Structure formats: structure tokens, C-alpha cells
Amino acid sequence: MQEALSILSKYWKHDSFRSLQKEIIASVLNGKDTLAILPTGGGKSICFQVPALMKEGICLVISPLVALMKDQVANLQLRGIKAIALTGGIGSNEMIDLLDNCQFGNYKFLYLSPERLQSEWILDRVKNLPINLIAIDEAHCVSQWGHDFRPAYLKLSLLKNHFPKIPFLALTATATPKVKEEIIRDLAMDSPVIFQKSFARKNLAYMTFETEDKLFRIQQILTKNPEPSIIYVRNRKSCLTIASQLNALGFKATFYHGGLSYKEKEKNMQCWMNEQAQVMIATNAFGMGIDKANVKTVIHIQLPENLENYYQEAGRAGRNGDKSFAILLHTPSDTLQATSQFIHNLPDREFVKTIFVKLCNYFQIAYGEGIDERFSFNLNHFCTKYNFSVLKSYNAIQFLDQQGILTLSQEFSENITLQFLIPSKEVIRYISLNPNDEEIILTILRTYPGIYDMQTAFNLPLIAKKTKEKEEKIHLVLNKLTEKGILEYHSKNNDSTLIFNEVREDQLTINRIIKHLDPQNQVKKDHLNSVLNYINNQKQCKNELLLAYFGEITHQNCGTCSYCISLSKPIKPETPLTETILTLLQNNALNSREIETITRKKSEAIIFALQELLEQNKISIQTNNKYTLA
Structure with a gap:
């Protein structure tokens, strides 16, 4: 393991591994399928990044989280390690270029969502890559009883057919025994070595x-x-x-x-x-x-x-x-609020179908079209237009996202449109007088040839990449051109983006995946019951x-x-305190803090007395969390 330690030191500046990291890396290097359950902060990414750097070829990393993929790729690149992520919103031509880079550019890590691998042409390209390890992050997503089930994970076992000698490393921070069994079964792992760090945190x-x-x-x-x-x-x-x-x-x-x-x-x-x-x-x-x-x-x-x-x-x-x-x-009212938020707003089958059809109509997607189309999306505007519950609609869209029909990105995005207002010869004249702006303006003109004729959607990160300038400088140039009347420039912030991953086929689209809805709704009910048991x-x-x-x-x-702590410091009921509270409530409805301030008793004693009075039906609690006489 000396080589592994050298790589850890060279790229991450650590001189020792955390608990179980060394053992997991050794298992992977021995070609064993491996399941690693390490609680949050346990350093799961090191478990596949270090062995991948020790072997020839490229590590395929499957992750459902776009933000996490981007973060890990950025961190690897900062360390001088070549990595690529094929996230949503990348066009087919750009994706072909990125996959070419993986094949011929000596890249060490390729990050993909499980939904991406459902595209046959992408899978065909991946099959021809020199894969040295397949790391499956957030592996609990393969389980229907996990807290974030994604059916696309169920198809990852097909990678075993194409890479029979390449080890799988499944990683997750949390897994109940039932989820652990499903990870092993549904990923078709071959007698995996299992490493599980205790969930206990003594400090x-x-x-x-x-x-x-x-x-x-x-x-x-x-x-x-x-x-x-x-x-x-x-x-x-x-x-x-x-x-x-x-x-x-x-x-x-x-x-x-x-x-x-x-x-x-x-x-x-x-x-x-x-x-x-x-x-x-x-x-x-x-x-x-x-x-x-x-x-x-x-x-x-x-x-x-x-x-x-x-x-x-x-x-x-x-x-x-x-x-x-x-x-x-x-508070006592939190249970009702959580039940309303998590359970009463679960969508049924008919509502999911309705939401999908309305989304297609909202974005004017014709039947048989829509695949890979990307839209700025305002959920509140959509729900207002069709008189839908926002929370119930979000849950329905989230279900469609989990099933791979849509991708809902809640990352901040900026929708920019541009149009040049003066003739091209006048733009050239401006460039000759302002040579510092030349590269940015010419790049815009080459990228968007129709920008004289109409308001044109503008990709700020793309122009920044092409010109090797910071986005702030491009903003400054655009604002300057607008002030001089050369350009009409509109910028609108959107808090989410919606990508359609399949063609619109209405009933056919929904009928394939709707069977997963009822089990998922039941899982959410079970999860909330576990939370309520924990607090109560x-x-x-x-x-x-x-x-x-x-x-x-x-x-x-x-x-x-x-x-x-309550065992070591038992709170005994104070009969005078309950009587004092009843007397106070004869005049006004009060919350616990107001009672605490008036009586100058500890909050624990107040809570105990209030619970006793509630159990005896002598008082009741209002929706504003104030107590009144029953």
C-alpha cells in the first residue's frame, strides 16, 4: 500500500488514510466487488480516486448528483488530475468531443449520471473505453426502500456484462440492512467484500x-x-x-x-x-x-x-x-405540518400523468418530440397557470425526475438574450475604436450569426470559455454596449431548469414508470413515521x-x-406550577416562553407541566402555539 499512500500524499497532502479507506482500496486493487458504507465525512471519494490513479485506464463514476459531480471534477482538476463530467444540458456534439477526450486524452475519471448510461450511443462509447474501476456513488439509490430511489440505477448491473473483470465499488453514507441487501442484489455484485463503519458518533x-x-x-x-x-x-x-x-x-x-x-x-x-x-x-x-x-x-x-x-x-x-x-x-404542531407536507401532498397516479401532459403543453412540446430540450422553469408560475398545489406538483415532478423522464436542476441559472441594434459595419467601426473589447465582440458574432436579426439566447459560460475571459468582464462589455445603444441586452434569473430526457408520448411515457409510484409513496410514509418515533x-x-x-x-x-440527560436529572412535576399555569390562562392565551418569563421557571419544568395539563385535557393548544383553558 506504499504506492497508495504516496498518491494520497502527492495529490491530497495527507500522510495517512482514514478508518477503512486503506482496506477498501486494497479490496478494489485485488479486483473484488466491494460495498463501502461510510457515514458522512468518512472520505468515500478517496476510496475510488486513489486506486484509479494507481491503475492504467479511466475510472467510471456513477453519481445522481450533478452538483457533487461538478464539485469532485473541479477538485480533481485543481490537483492536476484529468476528469470530465457529462452532466445535463450538454449538447450531443460537445458530448462526442468529451468522450473522444476520454478515449484519447489520457483522462482518469469520467463522471456520469445513471440516466446518461441509458442512452445506447453513450453506452457504446463507454464500452470502448479502458475502464479500470466502476464506482457507484450514492448506491442506496438502487433500492426501492432507500430514501432516494432512482430506477436508472437498476440498469447498472448491465455494466457487468460489458466489464466482467472490472470491480464494482458501491458507496453510500447510509443504508439500512434491507437497503444493503438490495444494493448487492440489484447491482449483481459478485460475493462482495463489505466494509461498514459503525454509525455511532461518540462525540x-x-x-x-x-x-x-x-x-x-x-x-x-x-x-x-x-x-x-x-x-x-x-x-x-x-x-x-x-x-x-x-x-x-x-x-x-x-x-x-x-x-x-x-x-x-x-x-x-x-x-x-x-x-x-x-x-x-x-x-x-x-x-x-x-x-x-x-x-x-x-x-x-x-x-x-x-x-x-x-x-x-x-x-x-x-x-x-x-x-x-x-x-x-x-413543537406539537410540527407533526401535523410534516404530515401535511410529506404525506398529504404525495401525488397519485392520475396527478402524475396530468402534470407530465401539462408540462409538455406549457413548453409547447409536440407529441413525439422534446427529447434533450432544455427550458428555464418557474414552478410557481406553472402552478398558478394550471391552479395546481405547488408542493404536490413539485413531488410529482420530483418523481418524474427520479424515473429519468425529466431532469429538474435547481441550480441558479441566468437567462440572457442579446440583439445588436446597429449595422455590422458600425459594430466593426466600434471595435476599431475599442480594441480591448474586440475579442469578446467578435466571438459573440462568430457564435451567433443571427444576432443582428432577433433577440438571441446567449450562453455566457460558453463565451467566457472561448475568449478565456472572466464572466464579470463579459458582463461589463455587454453593459457598456447597451449604454451606448449598440446592443439590447436582457438578463433574467431563474431558479431552476427543466430538461426533457425522452420524447413526449403521454400515456406510453407514464405507464412505463407509474408502477413505482405507490411503493415510493409508502416508503415516504414509513420514513416520516421513523422520524416521529425518534422525536416522540x-x-x-x-x-x-x-x-x-x-x-x-x-x-x-x-x-x-x-x-x-433526563435520566440523570429527572424532572419532577410541580403541582403548584400546573396550578399557576391554569391561573395565568384564565386571563390570556400564552405560549411556553411567555409562561416561562412570568413564572421564572426552567423551560423543562414548564414543558413537563404543560404536557401533564394537556394529557388531563385541562388545556389545549392553538395553531399559533398558544395555550388556552380547555
Whole structure:
């Protein structure tokens, strides 16, 4: 393994492997099919990147996450390693060029989505590449009982027919026993060697707290733990709201969600990474490729969709081995809200069919057409036009995305159109007087010959690549030309892009994949029930509950979670406190924080007393989380 260690040192500047990395690499080098289940932060990518660099040929990496593919390719390129990703939106001609580069350009890594491999011409090209290893990332997607099932993964076993002597390395951060069995079976892995790191995180204390005033509790937590923190929320609006509230309270907070531009994401990320901001408020768009070792606290203020996602997000705390906290704050109304959000908005078969047809009509795609067409997409506008529920529509589109019919990219995009307003000879005259702008203008004219006649869609990254100039400079030139009346320039931001991966065939398209809908809906119901059990179970260690979910059975309390702490500091009911609360509620409806402020009792004692009164049906809780007499 000395060569492997040398490569690790040369490219990644590490002098030793993390737990199980060395063993996984050795298994792959011995030609064995291998399943690696390493919790988040375990360094899964090193397990295929190092052995691929040790062997002749190219490593084929299958990943469902466009952002993660781009991130890994960028990181490899920064290290001087040749890598390519064939992501959505790349035209056929450009894709042919990229595959030629893989075949003749001494590239070491080719990243593909599983859906890409369903194109026969791409598969034919891949079959002729000198593949030395097939790495399947996010391998839980092959399982119908996983939290992100993608049917295209089921076809990856066909690669075994074309590369019978090439090892498969399946990687995932989370897998229940049932999911693990399906990964091995559905990828047709041959007697795989299985490496599974324990899901236990001894330095991470799992806490669940019921509180009506989440902001007040967050304030207490962040004051007590002033180190870097992450607060996960479920939508972009909450990102802005919580960040604004925390900044008003004197904390330095920034935010991150899928609707930000690349520059805004980078700016906010660096602000937090460099600890100019203590707190990052984020949706689940934040996390891939994030490696900040000293995160002290990860707080969830809304219920997660499943325990797999929760475990990965919570696991971003304490990677330096120091004591850290994963805290989930919830209210009695959160269960109803989560049920409404995750279960009541699940689409049925008829709704999925309707959504697909309406999307085709919305983008004016004729029957038998549409494959590889790409559109800027505003979900709210679409739902308003057809009077659809936004959340239910999103779930239906997400299902179509998982089945490979569509690709919904929520990365920030910028839709630019241009048209020259003056004759070509006047443009040439301008160039002669402004030679610094010449290369950019001539490149635009060569790329878009019809730009004098009509508003023309403009690809900013393409022109930047061709001219070897930064996008900011091209923007400056376009703005200058607009101010001088030479150019009409429109720029509109869009928060998502929709790509049609198949021709429109309405019923034929949907009937092939609709059988997967009911099992997937049931999986989502089971996942939410597991989350509700995690927060509501008051008789078991939180760490024990999480480990049991992932198939690790332990009967030893962790001693640090909210349940274990409650055992060491039992809260006894205070009869006078319940009477005091009943007296207070005779005058006004109050929330728990208001009761806490008036009575000057600890929040744990208040919660206990309120629960007792609720169980006795002496009080009730309103939708605004205020208590009244029953």
C-alpha cells in the first residue's frame, strides 16, 4: 500500500488514510466487488480516486448528483488530475468531443449520471473505453426502500456484462440492512467484500427538545456554544427569516440555498468557513463537499423528511472529534405540518400523468418530440397557470425526475438574450475604436450569426470559455454596449431548469414508470413515521434509536443525548406550577416562553407541566402555539 499512500500524499497532502479507506482500496486493487458504507465525512471519494490513479485506464463514476459531480471534477482538476463530467444540458456534439477526450486524452475519471448510461450511443462509447474501476456513488439509490430511489440505477448491473473483470465499488453514507441487501442484489455484485463503519458518533450528543419558541431556544444554544454552527431549515424563505432574526439578536449569520447564484453561494460559504459568521442557515442544498471540522452545533428547526438525511446533516458537527451537538427542535404542531407536507401532498397516479401532459403543453412540446430540450422553469408560475398545489406538483415532478423522464436542476441559472441594434459595419467601426473589447465582440458574432436579426439566447459560460475571459468582464462589455445603444441586452434569473430526457408520448411515457409510484409513496410514509418515533419516543436513548434504524443493535445508553440527560436529572412535576399555569390562562392565551418569563421557571419544568395539563385535557393548544383553558 506504499504506492497508495504516496498518491494520497502527492495529490491530497495527507500522510495517512482514514478508518477503512486503506482496506477498501486494497479490496478494489485485488479486483473484488466491494460495498463501502461510510457515514458522512468518512472520505468515500478517496476510496475510488486513489486506486484509479494507481491503475492504467479511466475510472467510471456513477453519481445522481450533478452538483457533487461538478464539485469532485473541479477538485480533481485543481490537483492536476484529468476528469470530465457529462452532466445535463450538454449538447450531443460537445458530448462526442468529451468522450473522444476520454478515449484519447489520457483522462482518469469520467463522471456520469445513471440516466446518461441509458442512452445506447453513450453506452457504446463507454464500452470502448479502458475502464479500470466502476464506482457507484450514492448506491442506496438502487433500492426501492432507500430514501432516494432512482430506477436508472437498476440498469447498472448491465455494466457487468460489458466489464466482467472490472470491480464494482458501491458507496453510500447510509443504508439500512434491507437497503444493503438490495444494493448487492440489484447491482449483481459478485460475493462482495463489505466494509461498514459503525454509525455511532461518540462525540456527538443527539438532542430533541419540544419548544414553542424555537428562536428563543436557538438564542440560548448559540450563546452557550459560540463556535461555528449550522441551522437546517426546509425552504428558502426560512433561510432569510432566521438569518435576519439572528443578526438582529447580535449573532453573525449568513445563509445558503439553491436559489442563490454561484457567486453568492461562494461568498456566503467563505464568510462562514472563515468564521466571519458564526451561523450558517441552510436548506439541504448545503452540505455536499462541505468539510469544516470544528462545527460545534447542528440544529434542525423543522422535522426532516427521513432519518437518513437527518443523520448525514447532523453528522456535519464534530468532525474534529470534539464534543458536539445535533439538536432537533419541534413543537406539537410540527407533526401535523410534516404530515401535511410529506404525506398529504404525495401525488397519485392520475396527478402524475396530468402534470407530465401539462408540462409538455406549457413548453409547447409536440407529441413525439422534446427529447434533450432544455427550458428555464418557474414552478410557481406553472402552478398558478394550471391552479395546481405547488408542493404536490413539485413531488410529482420530483418523481418524474427520479424515473429519468425529466431532469429538474435547481441550480441558479441566468437567462440572457442579446440583439445588436446597429449595422455590422458600425459594430466593426466600434471595435476599431475599442480594441480591448474586440475579442469578446467578435466571438459573440462568430457564435451567433443571427444576432443582428432577433433577440438571441446567449450562453455566457460558453463565451467566457472561448475568449478565456472572466464572466464579470463579459458582463461589463455587454453593459457598456447597451449604454451606448449598440446592443439590447436582457438578463433574467431563474431558479431552476427543466430538461426533457425522452420524447413526449403521454400515456406510453407514464405507464412505463407509474408502477413505482405507490411503493415510493409508502416508503415516504414509513420514513416520516421513523422520524416521529425518534422525536416522540421518551423511553429510549436517542443514539440507540438511530443505531437501531441502521441495523446496529445496542442496549447501552450513550449518556449524552437528551433522553440520557433526563435520566440523570429527572424532572419532577410541580403541582403548584400546573396550578399557576391554569391561573395565568384564565386571563390570556400564552405560549411556553411567555409562561416561562412570568413564572421564572426552567423551560423543562414548564414543558413537563404543560404536557401533564394537556394529557388531563385541562388545556389545549392553538395553531399559533398558544395555550388556552380547555
